[in-house]
Amino acid sequence: MAPDMTKNSDGKNDATNGGRWVDDQLATLAPSGEWQPNVARGFARFNERRSAQKWRGRKWIFAVAALAAACIIALALPQYREGVQRLWRDSDFKSVDIGQVSADVKALKDGQAAPDFTLQDSTGADVRLSAYKGKVVLLNFWATWCGGCQVEIPWLMGFQKKYKDRGFVVIGISMDDDGWKSVRPYLAEKKLNYPVVIGTEKVSKPYGLDSMPMTYLIDREGKVAATSVGIVNKDACEHQIVELLGPPHSDQSQFRMN
Amino acid sequence: MFVSAGSEALDGMKARESAFDFEAIFRAQYGRVARVIARVVRDPARAEELAVEVFLKLWRSPAAQIDHAEAWLYRVAVRKALDELRRRTRRARYESLVGFVRRNPTPEELHSAGEQQEKIRLVLAVIGARHSELLLLRSQGLTYEELAVALNLKAVSVGTLLARAQQAFRKEYVSRYGTRYDKE
Numbered sequence: 001m002a003p004d005m006t007k008n009s010d011g012k013n014d015a016t017n018g019g020r021w022v023d024d025q026l027a028t029l030a031p032s033g034e035w036q037p038n039v040a041r042g043f044a045r046f047n048e049r050r051s052a053q054k055w056r057g058r059k060w061i062f063a064v065a066a067l068a069a070a071c072i073i074a075l076a077l078p079q080y081r082e083g084v085q086r087l088w089r090d091s092d093f094k095s096v097d098i099g100q101v102s103a104d105v106k107a108l109k110d111g112q113a114a115p116d117f118t119l120q121d122s123t124g125a126d127v128r129l130s131a132y133k134g135k136v137v138l139l140n141f142w143a144t145w146c147g148g149c150q151v152e153i154p155w156l157m158g159f160q161k162k163y164k165d166r167g168f169v170v171i172g173i174s175m176d177d178d179g180w181k182s183v184r185p186y187l188a189e190k191k192l193n194y195p196v197v198i199g200t201e202k203v204s205k206p207y208g209l210d211s212m213p214m215t216y217l218i219d220r221e222g223k224v225a226a227t228s229v230g231i232v233n234k235d236a237c238e239h240q241i242v243e244l245l246g247p248p249h250s251d252q253s254q255f256r257m258n
Numbered sequence: 259m260f261v262s263a264g265s266e267a268l269d270g271m272k273a274r275e276s277a278f279d280f281e282a283i284f285r286a287q288y289g290r291v292a293r294v295i296a297r298v299v300r301d302p303a304r305a306e307e308l309a310v311e312v313f314l315k316l317w318r319s320p321a322a323q324i325d326h327a328e329a330w331l332y333r334v335a336v337r338k339a340l341d342e343l344r345r346r347t348r349r350a351r352y353e354s355l356v357g358f359v360r361r362n363p364t365p366e367e368l369h370s371a372g373e374q375q376e377k378i379r380l381v382l383a384v385i386g387a388r389h390s391e392l393l394l395l396r397s398q399g400l401t402y403e404e405l406a407v408a409l410n411l412k413a414v415s416v417g418t419l420l421a422r423a424q425q426a427f428r429k430e431y432v433s434r435y436g437t438r439y440d441k442e
Contacts, residue, residue, distance in 0.1 A: 022424040025378050025431075026397035029297040037292035037306055039285055046284065046310045050317060 106208040107216075107227045114139070114218045115206035119173070119197035122184055127171065127197045130222065136163075136244045137218040138170045138237075141199065141209050144182045148231045149213040153190065155234050159241060160194040166245045167220070170194035175204060175212060219244050283327060284313055291335045294398055298339035298379060299346075308338045329400075329408035336394045340387060347383040381430045389423035396420060 074080040108114065114137075118128040129137065140156055142149035153172075160170045172194060176182045179198045187196060207216065210229070217226040217240055226240050291312055296305035312334045316327065382390045388409075395405055405420075406413040 018428055019421065019424045022393065022427050023397060025374075025427075026393055029375055029378055029397070031293055031296035031302055031305070035296070035302040037289045037296075037302075037309065039288045042288045042292065042306055042310055042313075043281070043284055045307075046313050046317075049310060049314055053314070 106210070107214070107229065108207060108224045110224050110226065112224050114216060114222055114224050115203075117203040119199065119203060121195050121197055122180065122187060127195050129171070129218075132169055132171075133222050134220050135167045135169050136220060136225075136241060137216075138168070138241065139207075139216040139218060140170060140172050141175055141204060141207070141212055141214040142172055143175045143212055144186045145176070146212045152213060152215075152231050152234070153192065155232070155237075157193050159238060163241060163245060166248060168241060168245060172196035173199040173203065175199045175209070217241065217244065280317065283316075287328065287331055288313065291331055294332060294335045294394070295339040295342075298336070298382065298394065299342045300375070300379070304342065305339070308342060309335065312338055326407050329404055332395055332398060332400065333391065333408040336391050336398075337387075340382065340390050340394070343379055343383045344387075347380060377431070377435060381427055381434065385423075385426045385430050388419075389426045392416075392420055392423045393427060 074083075114129060116128070116130045118126050121127050129139075138156065138159065140149075140152070142153065156170045156172070159168065172192065174183045174196060176198070183196065183198060207214070213228075213231060215228045215232050215237070216224055217237070219225040225244055226237075228237070288309060292302075292306050292309035295308045295312075296302050299305045299308065312331060315334055316331060319330075382394070391409060392405065395408055400408060402416040402420075403413055405411065405416050411419065
């Protein structure tokens, strides 16, 4: 009963003769042999796959629930909450560090004691770092020929003006080879409002000075709080200074004590 | 026969809508689903694996469990089977292109009743998926209304689409095997 294929080109017979022929063809499709689907085995396999999936799903739920519970506990207990808040503050501080320090620079680490030094200012008076203990010190290694230094010096003058009454001081350590010969006219011209000294290798080496400008923020205990190689991030730096100074009233008393 | 049994299952299922008994639907439908697949995928073991996958999909689709679960099962079964068929056809074509891993059918296979079935399966694999789905579900005994539900079609267009699918099947068959064919 092979249909005459030429007749079916008009499509009209498709649903009748040709259609029946197609139905007949498809009807011959049958599973091979005496095979019968095994329902019990199928159901067992289904359950196996389902429980595997269910467990996979639950593992995630458990992990998320455990994490959420840990967070809640951490925030519910005051001592942990403080810890978390401190962590948060620290991470905040890290993300807005006052500038970049590349890994190959042997700068002092945060928390290390800033090496003491005694150098002379333009009047010949001693400037001793340890004398500033109790104040927040911004130590800036610079030179008159250093372009980046010229950019940040006005900022440093701004910080000095704004925060000196709260126990903050900038110390500029000039690394000019010819010393006061270059620096004195520069100070006269720019009218720097903070102490400037001429640095020596003996002083710069412990600070890991490799390139300029380089800036250290030193806390009231004389420990390094932040480092920047290159031009400081002005806003982050100011933010950090304010953090180190603490609330205005408390640092006033501390300042008087010292 | 098949349709009436299916309708009964469907009615029973509707009665259980509020508390869907998955195991009952599995036990009632698994055999049919596996057979639907086995018509397209020759290997029965593979057909059973695919049938399990169909039910896993049903289990993950709560909406499908309630509305027309049976029609849904057939549609998914036919799609799974056709996917498998197309995958195998592609691989066979690739292997024949590559040549060295080509597996020639044995004379026994060539002259068995299975040869005609293989021709039909190949045609189903290469014509459009919508055509194949429609033809297979129709040949499974689904009415026009059931086809419309299963394939999300308008009931009035099922006839036209079916005629087009049949024409596509025949054209492909003729272009591959000529107007004369030996299986009557």
